[in-house]
Amino acid sequence: MSSEDIRVSSKAVLNKRWQSGDHGLSIERLPAKESFKSKAYAALKEAITNMNIYGSNEPVLLDERDISERLGASRTPVREAVAMLEQEGLLRAVPRRGILVVRRTKAEIIEMIEAWAALESMAARLATLRASDEAIAELRAYYKEFDTSRIERERNDDYSSANIAFHQGLIRLSGSSLLAAMTDNLFFHVRAIRHRTIFEMDRAQRSAADHQEIILALEARDADRAERLVRDHTLRLARHVESHVDLD
Amino acid sequence: MSSEDIRVSSKAVLNKRWQSGDHGLSIERLPAKESFKSKAYAALKEAITNMNIYGSNEPVLLDERDISERLGASRTPVREAVAMLEQEGLLRAVPRRGILVVRRTKAEIIEMIEAWAALESMAARLATLRASDEAIAELRAYYKEFDTSRIERERNDDYSSANIAFHQGLIRLSGSSLLAAMTDNLFFHVRAIRHRTIFEMDRAQRSAADHQEIILALEARDADRAERLVRDHTLRLARHVESHVDLD
DNA sequence: CCTCTGAATTTGGCATACCAAATACCAACA
DNA sequence: TGTTGGTATTTGGTATGCCAAATTCAGAGG
Numbered sequence: 001m002s003s004e005d006i007r008v009s010s011k012a013v014l015n016k017r018w019q020s021g022d023h024g025l026s027i028e029r030l031p032a033k034e035s036f037k038s039k040a041y042a043a044l045k046e047a048i049t050n051m052n053i054y055g056s057n058e059p060v061l062l063d064e065r066d067i068s069e070r071l072g073a074s075r076t077p078v079r080e081a082v083a084m085l086e087q088e089g090l091l092r093a094v095p096r097r098g099i100l101v102v103r104r105t106k107a108e109i110i111e112m113i114e115a116w117a118a119l120e121s122m123a124a125r126l127a128t129l130r131a132s133d134e135a136i137a138e139l140r141a142y143y144k145e146f147d148t149s150r151i152e153r154e155r156n157d158d159y160s161s162a163n164i165a166f167h168q169g170l171i172r173l174s175g176s177s178l179l180a181a182m183t184d185n186l187f188f189h190v191r192a193i194r195h196r197t198i199f200e201m202d203r204a205q206r207s208a209a210d211h212q213e214i215i216l217a218l219e220a221r222d223a224d225r226a227e228r229l230v231r232d233h234t235l236r237l238a239r240h241v242e243s244h245v246d247l248d
Numbered sequence: 249m250s251s252e253d254i255r256v257s258s259k260a261v262l263n264k265r266w267q268s269g270d271h272g273l274s275i276e277r278l279p280a281k282e283s284f285k286s287k288a289y290a291a292l293k294e295a296i297t298n299m300n301i302y303g304s305n306e307p308v309l310l311d312e313r314d315i316s317e318r319l320g321a322s323r324t325p326v327r328e329a330v331a332m333l334e335q336e337g338l339l340r341a342v343p344r345r346g347i348l349v350v351r352r353t354k355a356e357i358i359e360m361i362e363a364w365a366a367l368e369s370m371a372a373r374l375a376t377l378r379a380s381d382e383a384i385a386e387l388r389a390y391y392k393e394f395d396t397s398r399i400e401r402e403r404n405d406d407y408s409s410a411n412i413a414f415h416q417g418l419i420r421l422s423g424s425s426l427l428a429a430m431t432d433n434l435f436f437h438v439r440a441i442r443h444r445t446i447f448e449m450d451r452a453q454r455s456a457a458d459h460q461e462i463i464l465a466l467e468a469r470d471a472d473r474a475e476r477l478v479r480d481h482t483l484r485l486a487r488h489v490e491s492h493v494d495l496d
Numbered sequence: 497c498c499t500c501t502g503a504a505t506t507t508g509g510c511a512t513a514c515c516a517a518a519t520a521c522c523a524a525c526a
Numbered sequence: 527t528g529t530t531g532g533t534a535t536t537t538g539g540t541a542t543g544c545c546a547a548a549t550t551c552a553g554a555g556g
Contacts, residue, residue, distance in 0.1 A: 074541045080331040087332040096548050111426035118370030178359035322511045
């Protein structure tokens, strides 16, 4: 089964109908009802999100046939969805045992936060170089609104997600959709722990002054400083998790 | 199809045989001959690796049935493998058209190099804090060997992969397997372009002095400096690609 | 009452079949 | 000759069936 065996199909040369077709008028392929595969993927991912994986210490197992039934689909698309989630690191299909929802070790979580620090600080750097004044102003506005009026009256959960939104907003300023995608993925894993405790820690760690300073650095277009502030903050969170979170 | 529909199977409570079993002695599940799914995955990935995706401008399409035949397996495991590679961003299955090998735009490549810069510079930082003197010495030894004796006599290709190895070695010093995995993945995509030209640029960019400086910073345990050197170097590569590589 | 054995059952992996949608082909007509 | 309409074929998505491995369980033997 060498790679030689796999070649481009004879269809590599496209059909006329697809090659041309530029009349200025661009028509999108219609809705294209999503497949069971993607529905299963979404449903599983949601289920995993809402599940408190770290609630108990028992391994969490899922059953293929069971899921197919609940979804009203056959096993095939479910298995494909599982394969994808496995690739994403959320599941692990262990033969004869079932589909295991992967539990992260504390060390892994810390690595994730460190990677997050790397990506977000780079995003901050790029943002100082690329973001428009307006975009930065928007972030400031958002931060001001949510940091002043909402803090007192809303619950921790809301603050927590608003906090995440701040991070994400900052990352989006970099203009790099890759950085955004990668951090979103990391957030997903980190968030899965203990229903948001991590991000509540983040809140505790990040003073209003921290926010302020970061935005100031952005506005001053001081790349080094913005990068350092973001990195140090997130790395502090990692250290905090290291010493105060109990897992494994 | 709400997420409510998916629950933990009744098997969540494990069998005795699996719950206990901590005798310090850990026995791994034997070889467990790999499935067709993973074989197909490996074969496809290798094929994609060796394929010069950017050689022509024609979309590269693959055919499910064709692949199954060549592999001597049915479509099912192949489709699962494809689903995984799709998740990984290497393929895109477009309905009625075939399996498309994803071509990256120049902008995407640049984003990848920037993300790489973020991760590798963080790795450098962590390495200065955590790597043992011995480990750092090893990197120096490796670098010395390959930079002096091999440069003249070996071909570019070899230098290029040795160069990648240097990066990977540095990243491994951080002790973070996540950083390693993430950068490996980025390397994979970047490497796919034009058969190594990017890394040859990297070579051109990185003078022997660069190597030297980075290792010195590691040895001096100067985190800020190590981080900056690595970051700046890789970002320079990004800028270089931006202005000198022709894609799209 | 515990242990061991092997038969019954369950489970995941794979193959195959089927269907509807989409494409390709072709022939009749302008 | 160029279009057009309709038919044949291909293809991806899904369902289903089969099988071997692994687990469970019950009953025999201690």
